[in-house]
Amino acid sequence: MKEPMTTDQLLQGLKHYRRIARQDMLRAPETPHPDAFLKHAESRREVYVALGTYAEAHASDEVIAHSLELYRQLPFVTGTPEHEYPEIKGRENALENFFLLVGLDPKTRREARSHRPKLELSGPAGG
Template structure:
């Protein structure tokens, strides 16, 4: 973070982002892929709420560290169709918005991004034993 943010500032920013996601949920039916758009907005709202809850019990620096860990766990879905993987893309978008909110150094975000698993790695690890992806 470039400048220290108070927990109150952090919560206020997350609340603002939650409102935007809520507005997007309401207008999902007007989009070319309403189900995907709705899931994307719900996923963003979920991340903002989770980070807000975490911020209620932790210092702002710890919230950033937690958000970076969540970001590292997201699989890459870049290059997929716009309406595919809306939950993953929503989580990614929400975390990247959060990093902008707190003024996270772009290099730190790039380093975290470089540690993210490929989608194939995640889906193959979720396959039951003895099956192929």
């Protein structure tokens, strides 16, 4: 088993991911779906900021447990067109990046993923 990350290491990693998301926000206009790309990058950045704030007051194992709970709450949007549900996909991507950062066991991630709810469609998207 890998040595747990310190809070400082966690915060450094999250800061790095925030910078990448910020760069993606700036290059959104150059993409085929600028609005969706921007929302995806913004939602990733929001997750990194929230996890960083949580990490400032909790131990790294608590931050990981919290991130897994956030992941379990995300509805599945896999299989939808690339530009649909960018906020959910961005949050999912950010949490999965975080799991890579902390070296989370893939089995643990799959277990959390298996508890995620199906997307509830209530009328037309965006309405």
